[in-house]
Amino acid sequence: xxxxxxxxxxxxxxxxxxxxxxxxxxxxxxxxxxxRDILEGLNRAGELITTxxxxxxxxxxxxxxxxxxxxxxxxxxxxxxxxxxIAAAHRHTAAAIRFxxxxxxxxxxxxxxxxxxxxxxxxxxxxxxxxxxHFNGSDEPVMWLDGLDVRLVTHFGAMIQENFxxxxxxxxxxxxxxxxxxxxxxxxxxxxxxxxxxxxxxWEETNASLEALKESAGDPFDGILLEYANPHTxxxxxxxxxxxxxxxxxxxxxxxxxxxxxxxxxxxxxxGLTKVSANDLAWESSDIFVVPSWQWHSHENxxxxxxxxxxxxxxxxxxxxxxxxxxTEGA
Ligand code: 1HN
Numbered sequence: 001x002x003x004x005x006x007x008x009x010x011x012x013x014x015x016x017x018x019x020x021x022x023x024x025x026x027x028x029x030x031x032x033x034x035x036r037d038i039l040e041g042l043n044r045a046g047e048l049i050t051t052x053x054x055x056x057x058x059x060x061x062x063x064x065x066x067x068x069x070x071x072x073x074x075x076x077x078x079x080x081x082x083x084x085x086i087a088a089a090h091r092h093t094a095a096a097i098r099f100x101x102x103x104x105x106x107x108x109x110x111x112x113x114x115x116x117x118x119x120x121x122x123x124x125x126x127x128x129x130x131x132x133x134h135f136n137g138s139d140e141p142v143m144w145l146d147g148l149d150v151r152l153v154t155h156f157g158a159m160i161q162e163n164f165x166x167x168x169x170x171x172x173x174x175x176x177x178x179x180x181x182x183x184x185x186x187x188x189x190x191x192x193x194x195x196x197x198x199x200x201x202x203w204e205e206t207n208a209s210l211e212a213l214k215e216s217a218g219d220p221f222d223g224i225l226l227e228y229a230n231p232h233t234x235x236x237x238x239x240x241x242x243x244x245x246x247x248x249x250x251x252x253x254x255x256x257x258x259x260x261x262x263x264x265x266x267x268x269x270x271x272g273l274t275k276v277s278a279n280d281l282a283w284e285s286s287d288i289f290v291v292p293s294w295q296w297h298s299h300e301n302x303x304x305x306x307x308x309x310x311x312x313x314x315x316x317x318x319x320x321x322x323x324x325x326x327x328t329e330g331a
Pocket of ligand 1: 056058075077079087094096132146148150
């Protein structure tokens with residue numbers, strides 16, 4: 001039996017020699033999806049399928065280097081809920097965030113008995129195992145970005161899901177409950193029972209912070225970069241991933257670095273260029289792109305207007321597992 005014969009003999013028994021080189025994993029590729037394609041697909045889906053039939057009416061982003069999903073950890077999709085529609089209540093071990101790209105008054109995500117309004121630029125979390133459903137009570141569609149750690153959770157074989165006994169969970173908390181419970185003066189008798197509580201980060205507050213800090217030095221790799229802090233711990237948005245918003249000032253060009261965490265971006269305002277290894281990802285408002293782990297990257301605002309990127313990073317997960325490394329140019 002020669003070596004090739006042995007490889008074959010082993011393969012028939014679901015075994016493999018270390019010398020028989022086959023990749024351990026598929027490769028996440030840098031890639032950019034046009035926002036207008038996603039929105040066109042979603043609007044067409046709005047005519048062809050109901051939320052009831054679809055479960056969730058979302059268009060999922062698929063990385064060209066993977067059989068499924070956008071990265072090995074974070075999954076991204078864009079969701080549409082039409083006037084009068086309900087996306088039924090459920091909970092799962094995957095944690096999710098919603099970043100609203102087309103808001104409207106009277107559309108809500110209900111999480112653990114609290115209804116959170118969905119206005120453009122708002123970020124709303126539905127942490128691991130929290131009941132959540134969506135409802136659009138307005139006469140205009142509502143659309144948002146769904147970010148979940150479902151790829152990571154699936155790798156662990158830990159994706160568990162339960163449906164609520166009715167389509168909608170009851171609203172049991174007063175409006176603005178979380179924003180008051182987690183404000184600067186906090187009730188002494190309420191104990192938070194989640195590693196991260198459900199929470200809404202209103203755009204007007206996020207934007208006011210960006211504006212107030214605009215003249216600061218900023219981060220050399222990311223400009224005016226803000227992290228949406230877990231209101232309970234002050235740490236990353238969620239235990240497995242964190243959300244950021246960054247403002248790149250007119251013609252601002254950042255330094256290049258690389259790190260062992262993947263980041264997915266949504267161009268919320270303006271346009272620019274993100275260089276990822278040998279790829280030039282030219283983005284404009286509404287586009288989505290991915291910077292895979294351990295690839296050199298830098299950002300540039302190529303215009304005379306401010307540019308704003310929303311992003312999700314799996315860095316908290318890699319840090320928790322002792323896997324985080326970072327390298328800067330010349331280091
Ligand atoms: C999910 O529960 C939602 O609740 C959206 O809106 C997208 C993608 C994968 C798994 C669960 C939602 C999802 C999801």
